[in-house]
Amino acid sequence: MKKKMHLLQYMMPPVTHHSSATWKHPRNMTMTNAFQWNRPEIWQEIARIAERGKFDAVFFADTEGIYSEYENSYKSAVRYASQVPCYEPSVLMSFMGAVTQHIGLTMTFSVAGYPPYILARKLATLDHLSRGRVGWNVVTAFHKNASENLGLNVEQYHLSHDQRYDRVDEYMEVCYKLWESWEPDAIVMDAENNIFADPEKVHPIHHEGKWFRCKGPLNIDRSPQGRPVILQAGQSTRGIQSAAKHAELIFTLQPDREAMKVYYHRLKEEAVKVGRDPDDVRVCFGLQVFVGETEDIARAKAALHNALVPAEAGVTILSGHLGYDLSKHGLDEFIADLKVPGIQGMIDAYKHSSSANATIREAGMLHGRGVMTPQLVGSPEQVADWMEETMNEVGGDGFLLSPAYMPGSLEEFVELVVPILQKRGLARTEYVENGTLRDNLRTLNAKSTEQVRFSREII
Numbered sequence: 001m002k003k004k005m006h007l008l009q010y011m012m013p014p015v016t017h018h019s020s021a022t023w024k025h026p027r028n029m030t031m032t033n034a035f036q037w038n039r040p041e042i043w044q045e046i047a048r049i050a051e052r053g054k055f056d057a058v059f060f061a062d063t064e065g066i067y068s069e070y071e072n073s074y075k076s077a078v079r080y081a082s083q084v085p086c087y088e089p090s091v092l093m094s095f096m097g098a099v100t101q102h103i104g105l106t107m108t109f110s111v112a113g114y115p116p117y118i119l120a121r122k123l124a125t126l127d128h129l130s131r132g133r134v135g136w137n138v139v140t141a142f143h144k145n146a147s148e149n150l151g152l153n154v155e156q157y158h159l160s161h162d163q164r165y166d167r168v169d170e171y172m173e174v175c176y177k178l179w180e181s182w183e184p185d186a187i188v189m190d191a192e193n194n195i196f197a198d199p200e201k202v203h204p205i206h207h208e209g210k211w212f213r214c215k216g217p218l219n220i221d222r223s224p225q226g227r228p229v230i231l232q233a234g235q236s237t238r239g240i241q242s243a244a245k246h247a248e249l250i251f252t253l254q255p256d257r258e259a260m261k262v263y264y265h266r267l268k269e270e271a272v273k274v275g276r277d278p279d280d281v282r283v284c285f286g287l288q289v290f291v292g293e294t295e296d297i298a299r300a301k302a303a304l305h306n307a308l309v310p311a312e313a314g315v316t317i318l319s320g321h322l323g324y325d326l327s328k329h330g331l332d333e334f335i336a337d338l339k340v341p342g343i344q345g346m347i348d349a350y351k352h353s354s355s356a357n358a359t360i361r362e363a364g365m366l367h368g369r370g371v372m373t374p375q376l377v378g379s380p381e382q383v384a385d386w387m388e389e390t391m392n393e394v395g396g397d398g399f400l401l402s403p404a405y406m407p408g409s410l411e412e413f414v415e416l417v418v419p420i421l422q423k424r425g426l427a428r429t430e431y432v433e434n435g436t437l438r439d440n441l442r443t444l445n446a447k448s449t450e451q452v453r454f455s456r457e458i459i
């Protein structure tokens, strides 16, 4: 039997996602009268389309501020809609969950943004209301304006990269304990004896750690998944270790198959090192697809999109991602000549990619198109072929699709590509009946359902 791929839809709502051209694309929701992007109906429609395509999940990225590294100001980001406005993801997900039954609702929260108790409670609530469809992308990111908005003190702001991940470990420990603080059968509903829940089955956690103190128990009973599906997107050594330890689903943006292979194998090795079954840690690669009935139509779509990207918009986001003000340099300076202390990862990726001789302007154009998401352009068969070949060659577990315009990019993929993938046995055709997100993730490619540990068995 062929290995099936996971499919997820990336979004950063409401007007741009990875691409800086999205908001002004003639087919985007901002530029058509078909939908109002600040109304829930459009997001509900997107969830329905993704569910029609039997996607694993819709996914929201998030940040608690506006990129303000470029020119030491938020103004460029606001001007170019550089991932701003940025709606709070759990609110949107509640609307989307209300009109769907199966699709996973996965979203980002930074451990800098909330005390663990508040976030554990929020996610448990959503897991109940969605009947076990919630996933949490755990991020550590502290960008300048987010830390200013959260009132983080100097000590917190200057945590080293590795210390941030140490803090994540403790944050997760607190959340896990809180989610376990109600035993699964604590609610007895014994009206005759006046017992709603058995107090002996609800436990305080008494957590006293380096970063957090929390007494518990959570004031919410055990949710369908016990704990939400954990997602992560670490790229550094410490980030990969953290992902291998906590995550069930991992996202990465890699420029080509070679880089995908390296990341994939590193991640699986780390999972084994921490004693996990590597199959419990699924890796999905970011992909920006332009598909048309013919290759020429697809090429025209990609060209139209790419021509709409202003270099400065991309440089604004790149400055945010690097934590470094690229306006200090001319747009025509070479990216490879930059020495950015501490945050070399992304610069290195540009140096080592096919754009090694890129100027800051060219890197900005690439970053503005889709951050570092590779573009895949072709007819439905060509797109399906590439995805199939990539899965075979890399061994990866699936793809995170990044839209050029919404909901059109998703709709085109679901209408044109998904049926081909399904016909080839490469994509899901049915969800697990009454399954949770974790059940749907685990049953994909399970040799037999007897081998699958369902949600209730995870904790």
Ligand SMILES: Cc1cc2nc3c(=O)[nH]c(=O)nc-3n(C[C@H](O)[C@H](O)[C@H](O)COP(=O)(O)O)c2cc1C
Binding pocket: 060, 061, 062, 063, 108, 110, 138, 139, 140, 141, 232, 233, 234, 235, 236, 237, 238, 239, 240, 251, 252, 253, 286, 345, 400
């Ligand atoms: C597909 C993808 C989505 C991401 N989404 C977010 C996000 O929503 N918010 C955020 O602060 N960081 C996000 N990140 C950044 C990662 O959490 C991580 O910080 C980054 O990849 C750098 O890795 P490192 O922390 O190991 O250095 C995302 C990364 C990727 C690849």
